Amino acid sequence: MTNKTDLKIVNGVPMMGSREIAAATDKEPKHVVRDIKAMLEQLGIYSPNMDCNDFKGFLIAYKEHGGRTVIDEIWLNETLSMTLVTGYDANRRLALIEQWQEMKVELEQPHITALPAPRETHMNNDILSLARVVAEATASATMKAVVDIVGIQKYQPAVEPVAAIAPPAPEALQVSHHSPDNEQSEYALVSDLSWACGLSDAACRRLATFANLPTCMTSGDRGHLMIHRDLFMAAAQALLDESTPPTGKLKRWKHPEFGGFTLRLKSENNDGEAPR
Secondary structure, eight states: OBOTTSEEEETTEEEEEHHHHHHHHTOOHHHHHHHHHHHHHHHTOOOTTOOTTOOSSEEEEEEEETTEEEEEEEEEOHHHHHHHGGGSOHHHHHHHHHHHHHHHHHHHSOOOOOOOOOOOOTTHHHHHHHHHHHHHHHHHHHHHHHHHHHTOOSOOOOOOOOOOOOOOOOOOOOOOSSOOSSOOOSEEEHHHHHHHHOOOHHHHHHHHHHTTOOEEESBTBTSOEEEEHHHHHHHHHHHHHTSBOOOTTOOOEEETTTEEEOOOOTTSOOOSOOOO
16 A cells, blocks of 8 residues: 555555655665665665565565666665664755654544545526525515614615625745845755745655656755756645645645645744744
């Protein structure tokens, strides 16, 4: 079974893929695979001819490429994931820890099976007619009550048509709190995009992987991840439009494929709390 947040469940154990680890730590996927292989060899739990049924906290997915069988992705449990990033810098370690916490919270949320869409019937017109009758009766009763209270003579002015109430506008993605003087570059750091749109750093990296957005690094393989600004903002707005807002005590938005995420909106008071 695979969770909506790219978290694979094997024998009840959550597993995170190397691509997800790469997105969380601003590293190239091939370099993460290289680091994982080196770690597993040092731990003495990996060999090219190992038994696939011998589960030791990791899984390796293969694919055919150029007539050869190569590693496509490696999945690690939480213990091996934390062991892997022990050799990474503090920012990358923190990013992966936050990613695991966010995914485990998503696993703890109850998954409600979507109800089938109701079938259209010929009762729609009858329901609309009934609604009009109720609205007219309510308006008439209200006018009569006002006349009785203030003692106005039985004079009924022409009733103005009731203006239709426009539905609430969909929630708009927040924009940056400041506008730089210089023209913005085509690519932006994850931290800048997080501040601009309200998503957490981890959610921004997940969205880049989920939507297959163009990315680059600030200074080679060891630099920081940068994402195409305009395409990211368009993807973030589409994600918000297709997601279900939080209800009750829950503070997480819900997308049928992307999964759960938190969002700092323009309508919220600026109390200094950072999005998670």
